[in-house]
Amino acid sequence: MSEPLLRVEHLKKYFPLRGGLKKNAAFVRAVDDVSFTIRPGETLGLVGESGSGKTTLAQMILGLLPPTEGTITLDGADIWDKAHRAQFHKSIGAVFQDPASSLNPRTTVYRSLERPLELNGYSKGDARDLIYETAEKVNLGRELLERFPYELSGGQQQRVSIARAIMLRPKLLVLDEPTSALDVSVQAQTLNELLELQQKFGLAYLFITHNLSVVRYMSDRICVLYGGKIMELGETEAVYDHYVHPYTLSLLSSVPPLHPSQRNRKKYLLTGDMPSLIGELKGCRFASRCPFAQDSCREAEPECKDMGGEHLAACAFAGELDFQKD
Numbered sequence: 001m002s003e004p005l006l007r008v009e010h011l012k013k014y015f016p017l018r019g020g021l022k023k024n025a026a027f028v029r030a031v032d033d034v035s036f037t038i039r040p041g042e043t044l045g046l047v048g049e050s051g052s053g054k055t056t057l058a059q060m061i062l063g064l065l066p067p068t069e070g071t072i073t074l075d076g077a078d079i080w081d082k083a084h085r086a087q088f089h090k091s092i093g094a095v096f097q098d099p100a101s102s103l104n105p106r107t108t109v110y111r112s113l114e115r116p117l118e119l120n121g122y123s124k125g126d127a128r129d130l131i132y133e134t135a136e137k138v139n140l141g142r143e144l145l146e147r148f149p150y151e152l153s154g155g156q157q158q159r160v161s162i163a164r165a166i167m168l169r170p171k172l173l174v175l176d177e178p179t180s181a182l183d184v185s186v187q188a189q190t191l192n193e194l195l196e197l198q199q200k201f202g203l204a205y206l207f208i209t210h211n212l213s214v215v216r217y218m219s220d221r222i223c224v225l226y227g228g229k230i231m232e233l234g235e236t237e238a239v240y241d242h243y244v245h246p247y248t249l250s251l252l253s254s255v256p257p258l259h260p261s262q263r264n265r266k267k268y269l270l271t272g273d274m275p276s277l278i279g280e281l282k283g284c285r286f287a288s289r290c291p292f293a294q295d296s297c298r299e300a301e302p303e304c305k306d307m308g309g310e311h312l313a314a315c316a317f318a319g320e321l322d323f324q325k326d
């Protein structure tokens with residue numbers, strides 16, 4: 001098995017509330033001790049409800065937000081190590097949900113694509129060649145390059161963002177809800193284009209979405225996040241067809257099962273909101289909404305259990321719960 005490209009270890013982000021970083025100040029525990037790896041060319045899907053910490057995690061991996069604790073390494077080098085900073089910027093690209101807000105409205109598409117190349121010392125001629133080549137790779141017609149972002153459709157704007165993200169030929173793309181703001185008719189096409197690009201360039205993806213069908217379609221492995229913690233992590237098939245965590249059961253209860261063996265599984269639709277992530281948190285984060293919760297779940301935080309084949313689950317009763325209909 002190949003060495004990981006990205007390694008995230010014991011990552012935490014606590015946002016201080018009133019009182020700053022002083023002792024006893026309150027924190028939002030947005031990301032709380034998260035560890036995973038991404039291998040070269042692989043897609044890790046990150047899924048979870050709104051507020052589960054997906055964007056905070058993405059921002060830390062992109063080097064846009066410093067972690068409270070923990071480390072992030074790319075190709076074995078710490079991303080905050082100044083000596084590797086320039087290489088890091090070339091090696092990771094980002095695509096966000098709203099393409100319009102990530103493009104400068106006052107410059108043409110061409111200029112938006114040229115700027116990062118200029119900063120990296122490309123001559124005008126080399127930049128032009130690379131822009132034309134990349135535009136072709138993302139199916140962005142050359143005639144669109146002289147337009148301004150507002151003259152493009154949402155799908156075309158997102159193609160510009162993707163072109164910009166792959167311009168310097170990174171190894172990893174962090175995609176935070178890349179199709180959530182697009183019309184449904186454009187979503188499927190954009191997802192397929194992302195899969196093609198991945199093949200062409202051997203890219204690894206951290207693919208973030210709250211859409212369970214999309215994450216299944218795109219991912220080799222899936223990480224299920226809840227309240228800043230990993231609930232379940234494993235190969236896509238393991239997580240979708242052989243899940244052991246009650247939160248995964250609840251999430252998947254809202255989508256039609258693909259695998260015949262899943263049709264006899266119980267359904268638990270989530271109600272209520274995620275609990276507050278402020279202050280001291282005890283026990284399992286999912287306990288307040290878990291249909292299987294016992295008193296002990298509210299006392300001790302569950303260990304992350306290895307179910308075999310790198311399938312992890314953070315539930316005290318993982319593998320022992322009966323998810324079958326009576």
Ligand SMILES: Nc1ncnc2c1ncn2[C@@H]1O[C@H](COP(=O)(O)OP(=O)(O)O)[C@@H](O)[C@H]1O
Pocket residue numbers: 015028029030048049050051052053054055056057277
């Ligand atoms: N800058 C911030 N200051 C305080 N709390 C924040 C900040 N950014 C995010 N949060 C909180 O962190 C939690 C995780 O948010 P986020 O990472 O945006 O989740 P997701 O992307 O999964 O919806 C939420 O409770 C959110 O309110």
Ligand code: SF4
Pocket residue numbers: 245246247284285286287288290291292293294297302314315316317318
């Ligand atoms: S540890 Fe307890 S509360 Fe948490 S998911 Fe498992 S059964 Fe539910």
Ligand SMILES: [Mg+2]
Pocket residue numbers: 054055056
């Ligand atoms: Mg988000």
